[in-house]
Amino acid sequence: GNSITGIVETGPFRSGQWSVINSDGNSTGPLRRQFGRSGANTLPTQSEILQVLSVTPYDSFPWHTNSSPSFRNQLEGWMGPNLHNRGHVWVGGSMLPMTSPNDPVFFMHHCMVDKLWHEWQLRFPNQGYLPVSGGPFGQNLTDMMAGTPNGPVGSRPIDVLDSAALGIEYDQLLPGTPQPIPPGQNVTRINLNAAPAAGQVSQPGEIDLFEFDLDQLRNIILETSGNSDTVLTLYGPDDFTREIAENDDGGSNFNSRISMTLSAGSYRASVRLYNPGSTGDYRIQLSSETGTPIPSIPVLTVDNPPFAAEISTDRESDVYQINISAAGRYQIETQGNTDVFLSLYGPGSQSTLIATDDDSGAGLNARLIRELSPGSYFAAVRHFSAFGRGAYQIRVIRS
Incomplete structure (x- = not known):
C-alpha cells in the first residue's frame, strides 16, 4: 500500500x-x-x-x-x-x-x-x-x-471439525505433527500381558500402528518377535507426537525391544521394517517387567516447601502424588530455570487428564490453578523438549 x-x-x-x-x-x-x-x-x-x-x-x-x-x-x-x-x-x-x-x-x-x-x-x-x-x-x-x-x-x-471429511488436505505438516492415519488403515489395540498380536507389513514402506493404555506407573516390555527385521517406535503418554523410545535390534534375531518405566496414560507404537523395500510378518507383545521394582511415587504435601528434582535423562517424566483433604482452590507450580511441561491427573486416577500447562508460571515454569475436591491427584513433569534436561522445584499451595 x-x-x-x-x-x-x-x-x-x-x-x-x-x-x-x-x-x-x-x-x-x-x-x-x-x-x-x-x-x-x-x-x-x-x-x-x-x-x-x-x-x-x-x-x-x-x-x-x-x-x-x-x-x-x-x-x-x-x-x-x-x-x-x-x-x-x-x-x-x-x-x-x-x-x-x-x-x-x-x-x-x-x-x-x-x-x-x-x-x-x-x-x-x-x-x-x-x-x-x-x-x-x-x-x-x-x-x-x-x-x-x-x-x-x-x-x-x-x-x-473434520478437515478430511470436508475434502481439505494440507501438503506439509510442521515438525512433530504425525501424519494422518490413511483412510482404511486400522490402529490395533494391544493389552498388557495379553498374547502376542500378529502383524504384517504387506507393502514396502508400510507403518503399522498399535495403541495401549496404562492405568498406573508400570515397568513394561514392548517387543516384536518373528523373522522380520523390525524397528519399533513408542509415543506418549497422551501425546502421539512425542517420541519417547525407539529400538531396532534390542531383541533376538533382529527383533525390537523397548524396556522402560511408563506413567499412566495412552500410548502409540509404530512398527516398520528396517529395509523400507521389504515385507514380512511379525508379532508384537506388551508385558510387565517383573524383575525391576516400580519406582515409588513422591508425595507432595500442600503448603510444604518446594520439592527439588531433576530431569536427568532424555524423555524423562516425573510423577508426583498430591493428597487433597479439603475442597478448595489449589496452585501447582514449578520453579527454576528449566522449561518444563506440567500435567495434572485425577482424582484417584493416574490416567484421567484434568489439565496441562507449559509457561504460565514465572519465566519458563509451569503453573496450574484449579478447584479440586478431596482425593488423590497425580502431577507429571517433563521437559518441554524430548531431549531437554535440568533441575527444577515443584510445590502445591492452597490459594
Whole structure:
C-alpha cells in the first residue's frame, strides 16, 4: 500500500480494480494495507507456533478471551504469542475491521489458521472440541453458529471439525505433527500381558500402528518377535507426537525391544521394517517387567516447601502424588530455570487428564490453578523438549 494513505496502487487488487464491500453491499473505498505499521511489527515465528500447538485442552471455562489453559485462545491471539490476531494487525488497513475478507490475503491467513487447528487435532487425537454444552450460545458443539446481517451461517461446530471429511488436505505438516492415519488403515489395540498380536507389513514402506493404555506407573516390555527385521517406535503418554523410545535390534534375531518405566496414560507404537523395500510378518507383545521394582511415587504435601528434582535423562517424566483433604482452590507450580511441561491427573486416577500447562508460571515454569475436591491427584513433569534436561522445584499451595 501507499506509505501515506495505505491504498494499494499496483497489481490486480489496485485502486480502481478492487473495492472493499461492507455487509450491506456498499463500497467503502479501495483496498488498503499497512504492513507492520498498525501495532504488530513481526509475524509469528515457527517456534511460537509450535509453542501454541503444545497447549491443551482446546478451551476451558469461561469460554472467553480470558480462558486458560486454552489452545483456542492462544491460536486466536487473546493470550500467548498471538497468532491469528497478529496476522490481521500486521497486514493492517482493510484487514483490521470486519470487512477483512475483502483482502485476498485474508483467505491465505485463515487457511493457515485452519491448518494449525488440523495439526493440533493430529497431535492430540484424544482431546476434543470444547465446550460440548453449557457454554454461551453459538459456541457449544451443536449450536448454530452466529450469522451475518445477510443471514445465518447455517453450520454448527460439529459440522466442520473434520478437515478430511470436508475434502481439505494440507501438503506439509510442521515438525512433530504425525501424519494422518490413511483412510482404511486400522490402529490395533494391544493389552498388557495379553498374547502376542500378529502383524504384517504387506507393502514396502508400510507403518503399522498399535495403541495401549496404562492405568498406573508400570515397568513394561514392548517387543516384536518373528523373522522380520523390525524397528519399533513408542509415543506418549497422551501425546502421539512425542517420541519417547525407539529400538531396532534390542531383541533376538533382529527383533525390537523397548524396556522402560511408563506413567499412566495412552500410548502409540509404530512398527516398520528396517529395509523400507521389504515385507514380512511379525508379532508384537506388551508385558510387565517383573524383575525391576516400580519406582515409588513422591508425595507432595500442600503448603510444604518446594520439592527439588531433576530431569536427568532424555524423555524423562516425573510423577508426583498430591493428597487433597479439603475442597478448595489449589496452585501447582514449578520453579527454576528449566522449561518444563506440567500435567495434572485425577482424582484417584493416574490416567484421567484434568489439565496441562507449559509457561504460565514465572519465566519458563509451569503453573496450574484449579478447584479440586478431596482425593488423590497425580502431577507429571517433563521437559518441554524430548531431549531437554535440568533441575527444577515443584510445590502445591492452597490459594
